[in-house]
Amino acid sequence: MIKLIEISKIYRTSEIETMALDNINLEVREGEFVSIMGPSGCGKSTLLNIAGLLDEPSSGTVELHGKPVSGLNAREAARFRNTELGFVFQSFHLIPSLNVLDNVQMPLLYRRMGATERKERALKMIEAVGLSHRVKHFPSQLSGGQCQRVAIARALVGDPSIILADEPTGNLDSKMGAEVMELLHEVNKQRGKTILMVTHNESQAKQTDRIIRMLDGRIIG
């Protein structure tokens, strides 16, 4: 499903080179829920970004669904992300000037899809995350947990096969964090989505199928 082969990422400035990822090899199977742990700056988010085609590796190959995708041009990569990937960010990244419905249907704007179908699919997904009563609300009118639910609905609305979550509970209190984790497990088990999640929370990581531990740009376990 997700295969990273000998991935390295080097950030270069005129003065220094920083090795963010050093020869990473990782395989995540279909339907698996994998968490990545490690101290800040160890390369977790960089790895997630490369797996999600948001960033390009300095070397190595990314394969998704058995096909190499690291050589796609910007337009092809955008189309691939739109159909195959969903993203959940620590700071939600909801668009403040859009209401819940418009935030959730946003990924569908970049497909050939009519307004009615877009709306129906978004409403269904909002209902699935338990926010039907907040459809017309704006992000500023929602709690952190509700915002992350909206973000999860947005990640799922395009029916992608892979969800990439970067510290999805990092900005939430423990109760809301637990609710969001419960939702992600539901997405994984009931909808069969593959999830790759970066987290600092050991107990949440232990609830997933597998933990990848990183240090200084390398996988150490």
Added chain:
Amino acid sequence: MKLPVYLRQSWQIMLKNRQYSLLYIVGVTLSMAFIMAFLMFVLMASRSIYPERDRDRMMLIGSVLLCDEDGNPKLNTMVSSRFAALLEGAGIDGVENTAVITYSGLTKGVDLEVPGRGIVTVPELYVDDGFWEVCQFEFISGRAPSGEWNPALPEAVLSATTARRCFGTEDAAGRELMYGGTSLRICGVVRDVSVMAMLADAGIWLPIQMGREMASLIHNEPYVGTDMMCLLAGSRRDFPAIRAGVEEVIARYNASFGKADGMYISPEETVPLTYLGASTDAHVGVFISAITAMVLLLMLIPAVNLSGMVSSSVEERIAEFGVRKAYGASAGVLVKQVLSENFLLTLIGGLAGMFCAGGLLRLLSPVLAGSKSGYGTGVLQADLVFPTDMFLRVDVYAAVFVSVLLLNLLSSLIPVLRAVRSNVTDSLNEKK
């Protein structure tokens, strides 16, 4: 259709950033008001307006050049009544109607004595019967002059404003006033005419016989004249034939004088001076290109200022662009989105600007009115009457729409391109 979603978002952004939106709209309104005032001025000068509804087939002979027998120019003058009469009676092919206007040479209008109200000074025109056929006036009360010259009680037509100033009402048909010791009977009152109506602008229209009488005292007929002539063609296609016909009349006119007279109308100057609509295509092309260049230059000034505002606005949305790119939006799609959103603000400002342009034209009217004196009316009119039918014209709205599109593009494109060019992760981390 993504546009409704974009416009909904634009509306929300507008409500959220009220100060920015207000400043932006005010900026666009002012800019558009100036641009539209300019465009409207051009349209009024170049297209048909009330009561000159057929400008596209009008040919104007405003002046002629007098030369000596060797063709050396001696004097530029208005048309003499003798030449005008020859032209009227020539039966030139393609001419549907003619109008003759005589200017008395006064520079501040005529003093009308109104019983009970004293002296009212208004700009005047002395016109023949054909004038009322060539120009299509809207009569508020009464009718056009009957055509019968009655020296004891000549008929005159007033503009609505003049009627109000003289009688306190626009329903003034049938009333009388005095001019130069002669009683005038008001036969009709017409809707006010803009100073941009080159042929018809006045506050009172008097019989041409009165003007000729005054003009004969100060001008040396038959060479020097005080007339301006308008030939109404059946269609634009008749213009070449009419020009040829006019040259024939001039040849006849020149031949009617002996060498001893020493003054001839130069054949080179016999092509009628025309409104823009009747000018040659080459002239129109140059004029339109010059106007387009002027408008573009005018637009650059507000565009640069607005561009700074758009720039700070889109920088606040860098993370949003990152999320949208993560979910599949290409840079092109984002550019289209922001331009569509911005279009809403620009359109609001553009429409407001269009209506402000009317007020601005009124403010600038003394200047604009002054520009008309070059056509020989010799009368300064303080008020530019804005032709309200400008707001009913498709080409005015088209000009607003195109201007809004251009201003939007000029002010937004560079900031938007800069904002969307960074990679997704930098955008998500709000790095510029």
